[in-house]
Amino acid sequence: MIQNEHVTYYIDQYKKGEILFNEERKQLVEYLENYVLLLDNVFFDEEKIKNCIKYIDKYFFETQPFQKFLIAFVFLFEQETLPDGEEIISPYFNEFLITLGRGGGKNGWISGVSNFMQTPYHGIAAYDISIVANSEEQAKTSFDEVYNMIVDHQLFKSSETPYEPFKISKTEIVNLDTRSKLKFNTSNAKTKDGGREGCVIFDEIHIYEDSKMVDVKRGGLGKVPHARTFYIGTDGHVREGFMDSQKNRALAILNGKELEDRLFPFICKLDKAEEVNAHVNYQKANPMFHPPLCKYAHVLFKEVHGEFKKLRYNPNGRSEFMTKRMNFPEVDESKVLATWKEILATNREMPDVSQRMCIGGVDYATVKDFAAVGLLFRKGEEYIWKAHSFVREEFLKKSAIKAPIREWHEQGYLTIVDEPSIHPTIIVNWFVEMRERYGLEKVIMDNYRADLLRPYFEAAGIEVEVIKNPRAIHDLLHPRIETIFANELLILGDNPLMRWYINNVAVKVNVSTGKREYIKKDEFTRKTDGFHAFLHALYRADEIVDFDIDEAFDLLDALDF
Known part of the structure; x- marks a missing residue:
């Protein structure tokens, strides 16, 4: 097994019980020791590691053990x-996922590493680096840190310092020896094409709704030796986005399922929500808190612990604290339809429901944006929901929705309609097609578009039932919905669109009546149509008989009258 002093020291700290690791970092150690460090053709470039650490220690800050571990x-x-x-010699890991609690120094670390890679110590000419984030302010965080370091240490070329190695401006930092540029961009896949970078850094990745911008910016890699990509950030509340896809990818590596994937997954978080009650566990989410604490970590720890203590008087701040400080996204369960864990539990293989009885549901609030349809089946205590959606192309171009809608279209979960409206025939034709495969009894809808849709359903010979007061069924069905999610009784298959719909639902309690109503978490960036279509069908779920129509006819044929 190959070794490096900083890797050995950090892992030994964990194994001796001197510091605490969360499960993902425990798995990382096993993955490295069982697969990577045993390879015959890999080696640590000790000189680059030593020079990088010395460079950051001299010009930026004193590196901590976990930062030296990452540099290695x-x-x-x-x-x-x-x-x-x-x-050929190339980096073994060409992508890095680094996610930890706020204040953990991920931006400072990437500032030092990226600036070092511009220098002759790295040894690659024209090794351009782009820092990409959702906003200019965030994209400039590391850029400004490098800029300020160069100014503070008088390392830029000027009339007073004509021989210094850097040329700087407010938009670009150039190392004059290697001609390597450091720049920043905002995340706009339509305008920011991939160039000839040696390295791309994606900051605050919890905001990215899909991988399109990442794919565009990484398109220029490979033209310069030793290409690398860094994904950094603290987790957030966006689900089914880029952060979740990267975490799933990381877990596949750590579980030994994707051993050829060259992503280095460094994930720091609490393992369980209740761990926050013991402040010794803060180090699981923020490795800066591994003892002994440096001066910066000592001050930060007091700040974080003070924030936790204040939650007793400001419980509404817990979700933000858990998400940003503990890297453990948490929501107020009294205000959401289901936890993310419960929503993920719907991802089970769809059973064969061909020719089984079902009730249809449709939500068709406006013909100008979304329409959702689905079929509800029952097998024993379980509910099976087969869903689809339709979205107008023109709406997508103008909307502020943060979801990979076009990816879901390509995967078949929804259909993008390039027409002036989502015409009723599109909705009805879907049910007509489904009627050929399943035992469709009737379709349930609310009264908002009933007058528009009913004639088309009747012309197709499909029975329709209209819910006259749709809001009233929210409180009526809430106990059943709680039971369904708490006991993992809903099967959606692997349907990210439906998971997105459900995760977008908030529960609002009327303070005067105590009744519950399902609303959007955000009116402009969230859609809940698929959930409401399911809700409409669930209203008549007790009418669904759990039997196979073909089996029933076979039984009748076998009877001797």
């Missing part, structure tokens, strides 16, 4: 021999 793997290399005998 930035400069872990793989040596390969081509058939013609030529040797």
Whole structure:
């Protein structure tokens, strides 16, 4: 097994019980020791590691053990021999996912590493680096830190300092020896094409709704040796977005399912929500709190612990504290339809429901944006919901919705309609097609678009039932919905669109009547149509008989009258 002093020291701290690791970091150690460090063709570039740490210690801040540990793997290399005998050396890990609690120094660390990679110590000419974030303010966080360091240490070329290594402006930092540029961009996939970067850094990735912008910016990699990508950030409340996809990818690596994936997953978080009650566990989410604490960590720890103590008097701040300080997204369960864990539990294989009895549900609030349809089946105590949606192209172009709608269209979860409206025939034709495969009894809808839709359903020979007071069924069905999610009785298959719909629902309690109503968490960026279509069908779920129509006819044929 190959070794590096900083890697050995950090892992030994954990194994001796001197510091606490969360489960993902425990798995990381096992993955490294069982798979990576045993390889014959990998090696640590000790000189680059030493120089990078010395550079950051001198010009930025004193590096902590976990930061040295990370630097070591930035400069872990793989040596390969081509058939013609030529040797190639490249970074073993070319992508890094670094997610930890706010204040953990991820921006400071990437500032120091990125600036070092501009220098001759890194040894690659024209190794351009882009820092990308959702806002200019965030994109400039690390850029400004490098800029200020160069100014503070008088390392920029000017009439007074004509021989210094950097040329700087408010938008670009250039190392004059290597011609390597450091720039920042905002995340706009339509206008920011991939260039010839050696490295791209994506900041605050919890906001990214999909991978499109990442794919565009990474498109320029590979033209410069030793290409690397860094994804950094603290978790957030956006689900089914880029952060979740990267966490799923990381877990596949840590579980030994994707051993050829060259992503280095460094995930720091609480393992359980209740761990926050013992402040010794803060270090699971923020490795800056590993003892002994440096001066910066000592001050930060007092701030974080003070914030936790205030939650006793301001419980509404708990969700933000858990998400940002503990890297453990948490919501007020009294205000949400279901927890994310309960929503994920719907991702189970769809049973065969062909020719089984079902009730249809539709939500068609406006013909100008979304329409949702679905079929509700029952097998024993379980509910099976087969869903689809329709979205107008023109609406997508103008909306502020943060979800990978076009990806879901390509995957078949919804259909983008490039027409002036979502015409009733589109809705009805879906049910007509489903009637050929399943035992569709009738379709339930609310009264908002009933007059528009009913004639088309009747013309197709499909029975329709209209809920006259749709809001009234929210409180009526709430106990059943709580039971369904708490006991994991809903099967959606792997349907990210339905998970998104459900996660967008908030529960509002009328203070005067105590009755519950289902609303959107955010009126402009969330849609809940798919959930309401399910809710309409659930209203008549007790009418669904759990039997196979073909089996029933076979039984009748077998009877001797």
